[in-house]
Amino acid sequence: MIQEKVLTWFLACRTTDVPENGGVCVKYHDEQIALFNFSRRGEWYASQNMCPHRQQMALSRGMIGTQNNEPKVACPFHKKTFSLVTGQCLSGDDCGDIKTYPVKIENELVYIGIEE
Amino acid sequence: MKIVVIGNGMVGYKFCEKLTAKAQPGQFEIVVFGEETRPAYDRVHLSEYFAGKTADDLTMAGLDWYAENNIRIYLGDPISYIDRDQKTVRSHHGINESYDYLILATGSAAFVPPIPGVEKEGVFIYRTIEDLEMMTTYAKKAKTGAVIGGGLLGLEAAKAMIDLGVTNTHVIEFAPRLMPRQIDEAGSNILKAKLESLGLSIHTSKNTSEILGDQFITGMQFSDDTKLDIDMLVISAGIKPRDELAKLAGLETGHRGGIVVNDRLATTDPFIFAIGECALHGGMIYGLVAPGYEMAEVVATNLMGGDKSFTGFDMSTKLKLIGVDVASFGDPFVSVDEGRSIVLEDRMKGVYKRVNISPDGKYLLGGILVGDAEQYNMLLQTTKNKVVLPPNPEDVILGARGGAGNEGGAGVANLPDDALICSCESVSKGDICKAVCDGNETMDSIKKCTKAGTGCGGCVPMVKDLITHTLKSQGKYVRNVLCEHFNYSRQELYDLVKVHKLQTFDEVLNKLGTGDGCELCKPPVASILASLWNDMILAKGNDTAQDSNDRFLANIQKGGTYSVVPRIPGGEITPEKLIVIGQVAQKYNLYTKITGGQRIDLFGAHVNDLPAIWSELIEAGFESGHAYGKALRTVKSCVGSTWCRFGLHDSVSFAIQIEERYRGLRAPHKLKSAVSGCIRECAEAQSKDFGIIATEKGWNLYVCGNGGSKPQHALLLATDIDSETCIKYIDRFLMFYIKTADPLTRTATWLNKMEGGIDYLRNVVVNDSLGIAEQLEAEMQTLVDNYKCEWKEAVENPEIRKRFTHFVNAPESKDPSIQFEPMREQKKAKEWK
Incomplete structure (x- = not known):
């Protein structure tokens, strides 16, 4: 069953806190969320910070880019890549997928949508 | 012609897909009856339902697909009666349909052993999305769980339990080992140890005699008089073919279940076929999806007037169970008189590999891989295609050892043309090579025209090798373009x-x-x-x-901390500076180690601490060592003529001069150098990208040496030159390398690929055959003049300094997930999984 999920919008930081075409890590309670400013595309993405391959808190320090026009992030440890849209692992191995979060910008502030 | 399909699981759906793809529009009237209320979904990836996939994501094709292809589909309405004389079927809701051909794709049900108490609440089977939904609800109040069945499905179910938050989960297996159909006891022990380290409790040789509790399950009683308290149980002990409808219709079934079929998958009634897990072919039930798809292909082809047989299916399989690779291929359990086995067992790493070899040592018969299944594809191909093994058969699991350039004799080039490369889409080596010859020279276009690599994707590296191999054999220049964004080398x-x-x-x-x-x-x-x-x-x-390390000007290490390497030119350091390094390491609790390049590496620094650490080091006169960059690392030296009784020249002073000249120089890959004060070569200069050795008359300059995985000695470029000429030649050599090498290519590999080799390089660098020497020197001089310590710039620039935090919204906090373990009075990063 598909249910409309209730989202809580969490204020993460200012837009200027995130480097252009790069990421930062956001603390949300005990969770770590990677937030990406894909300024070349004018898009924002968020995902879990942990790379599922070796359980390292590292994706926010990864390089972002595209593969066939699909935005992705590469983990700095072993270059496993994940779609920033679906969270799917794109490296062609089954190290697992990542969780992604919706992002919205209002008045130059960045909000991350957390499911209740 | 009218076809009725009973069952809308993965195989039933695949049959519809294959038949409609082959047929002309209107050639067949197809009617489908399914027992479940959803259209067919991907049961193989059921556990991903917990990892956030929805029922929709798992759906093979939506109802609109059936409509578009003029397939009538009745869901939630199983067939209850087949009238073979009239060739009609009747559904549970009373719908009657006639047929010309009937396809039974009724699949299987979970096998539930007759244990007293299985009817209690909290006991589940693991088969459908409904089962998962019920488990999800119940798991909320469960703390301890168990799974009966340590086979493939059972371990999948155990993963599902962990995903549901039932972290204390037990696996109960009746047999003495896990996955008894796929792996042997030694493999099972390694797998067991790995799974236990992930938090599962594994019990083998354990026979459940009763399920305890009143209305709800509270525990399990075993035949060895032991007991286990649990809140929830999943039974995943095997499958039972759904043959009751066929039995009722008088079709022959096996005495242990399954509808008997011949090589064309026809049942004892020539108008009725059975495919997938309900079919019993050659005394065997195929409980995997790939053979089911092959059966669907056979029946669809034959209905189109083709002639195809099902002659059994290779049950080789590779999968990742809770993060552990497990693979089994060919005959995994060859007995002593049928062949011999080579076994590699590494309990430290949790790796087990077994290959079974024919008695004459020529062929691979099968094997088992646990913990590392990277070689699965190649081993499977070697087995299937009867590729003759190399003289030392153990090379196939160990890799060739000793002797340069020995590739072990089992690369893609040695496979026959009919070798199946992509088993998901049945694409052979010949198909791929032909597609490459037809002009499909990229992975993407190969995927499009052959479909190879579009299924599980496991064959992609092999397909890439085949593309390169085919292009090279055509004498084509394989141009290394960067990626899809740049069509340039x-x-x-x-x-x-x-x-x-x-x-x-x-x-x-x-x-x-x-x-x-x-x-x-x-x-x-x-x-x-x-x-x-x-x-x-x-x-x-x-x-x-x-690149990540350059972005934080430090090397990221296990656990997410960084290491710090200050430059120590030529390996010469004062006691005062040594004390500062010690003090910094003490203050920031860093692990210290002397590197191979005569420097000191400080490990375990939090990203937040990096600017402060570097401020202190810079204050004491240190600068960046560029250990994180594809740049000049270190110029190693022996002590030289200032102290050594053999030394000819002052190697330390020259090493310092060289290191300070090229410090920070960015290149396609890292660069290392060394200066030795005499022919005894204590600085190991001949293993460096450029190495200098003192002679009676001056210096000998060696280039393109390399340690690492494929060591290569440097080659002599010029002899008996003075210091000034030596630097001039190095300027030219390095600039030429920087301008012409592919990304991540060390100087040794660059030279190996260069036409004309060292003679050509000597002509360019020493004899200026291209007339660019002056330009190269000038370019290098610009770089040397522009050098600044980037760490000094970073700590002095508040904008850049601000980036060295872990949390953007809590800049003072360090990453709480970082953990260390003590070791020999220092610390080390916590081992990763």
Whole structure:
């Protein structure tokens, strides 16, 4: 069953806190969320910070880019890549997928949508 | 012709897909009856339902697909009666349909052993999305769980339990080992140890005699008089073919279940076929999806007037169970008289490999891989195609040892043309090579025209090798373009960036590339920009194009901390500076180790601490060692003529001069150097990218040496030259390398690929055969003049300094997930999984 999920919008930081075409890590309670400013595309993405391959808190320090026009992030440890849209692992191995979060910008502030 | 399909699981759906793809529109009238209320979904990836996939994501094709293909589908309405004389079926809701051919794809049900108490609440089977939904609800109040069945499905179910938050989960297996059909006891022990380290409790040789509790399950009683308290149980002890409808219709079934079929998958009634897990072919039930698909293909082909048989199916399989690779291929359990086995067992790493070899040692019969299944594809092909093994058969699991250039004799080139490369889509080596010859020279176009690599994707590396191999055998120049965003090689890009005077990654991408860049093109472009202009690499616009280590000016290590390596030119250091390093290490609790390059590496620094650590080091006169960069690392030296009774020249002073000249120089790969004061060569200069050895008359200059995985001695470029000439030659050599090498290519590999080899290089560098020597020297001098310590710039620039935090919204907090373990009075990173 598909249910409309209730989202809580969490204020993460200012837009200027995130480097252009790069990421930062956001603390949300005990969770770590990677937030990406894909300024070349004018898009924002968020995902879990942990790379599922070796359980390292590292994706926010990864390089972002595209593969066939699909935005992705590469983990700095072993270059496993994940779609920033679906969270799917794109490296062609089954190290697992990542969780992604919706992002919205209002008045130059960045909000991350957390499911209740 | 009218076809009725009973069952809408994966195989039933695949049959519809294959038949409609082959048929002309209107050639067949197809009617489908399914027992479940959803259209067919991907049962193989059921556990992903917990990892966030929805029922919709798992659906094979939506109802609109059936409508588009004129297939009538009745869901939630199983067939209850087949009238073979009238050739009609009647559904549970009373719908009657006639048929010309009937396809039974009724699949299987979970086998539930007759244990007293299985009816209690909290006992589940693991088969359908409904089962998962019920488990999800119940798991909320469960703390301890168990799974009966340590086979493939049972371990999948155990993973599902962990995903549901039932972290204390037990696996109960009746047999003495896990996955008894796929792996042997030694493999099972390694798998067991791995799974236990992930938090599962594994019990083998355990027979459940009763399920305890009143209304709800509270525990399990075993035949060995032991007991286990649990809140929830999943039974996943095997499958039972759904043959009751066939039995009722008088079709022959096996005495242990399954509808008997011949090689054309026809049942004892020639108008009725059975495919998938309900079919009993040659005394065997195939409980995997791939053979089911093959059966669907056979029946669909024959209905179209073709002639195809099902002659059994290879049950080789590779999967990842809770993060552990497990593979089994060919005959995994060859007995002593049928062949012999070679076994590799590494309990430290949790790796077990077994290959079974024919008695004459020529052929691979099968094997088992646990913990590391990287070689699965190649081993499977070697088995299936009866490829003759290398003289030392153990090489197939150990890799060739000793002797350079020995590839072990089992690469893609040795496979026959009919070797199946992609088993998901049945694409052979011949198909792929032919497609390459027809002009499909990229992975993407091979995927499009052959479908190879579009299923599980496991064959992609092999397909890539085949593309390269085929192109090379055609004598084609394989041009190494960076990635999908740049249709240029690194050398072409270097020249273009220089001509257009481009300064940032975005400018390069706008002018010379397409799209938005990626991790393959960003670092080489950033490196080209650094090699050309030597600007601060973290300047705005280029900071996020740097490879991860360059972005934080430190090497990321296990656990997410960084290491710090100050430059110690020539390995010479004063006691005062040594004390500062010790004090910094003490203050920031860092692990210290002497490196191979005569420096000191400080490990375990939090990203937040890096600027403060470097401020203190810079204060004491240190500068960046560029250990994180594709740049000049260190110039090692022996003590030389100042102290050594054999020394001819002052190797330390020259090493310091060289290191300070080229410090920070960005290149396609890291660069190492050394200076030895005499022929005894204590600095090991002949293993470096450029090495200098003192002679009676001056220096000998060696180039393109390399340690690492494929050691290579440096070759002599010039003899008995003075210091000034030596530096001139190194300037030319390094600039030529920087301008022409592919990304991540060390000087040794660069030279190996160079036509004409060392003689050509000597002509360019020493004899100036290209007339570019002066230009190369001038370019190098610009880089040398532009050098600044980038750590000094970073700590003095508040904008850059601000980036060295873990949490953007809690800059003072360090990453709480970082953990260390004590070791020999220092610490080490916690081992990763």
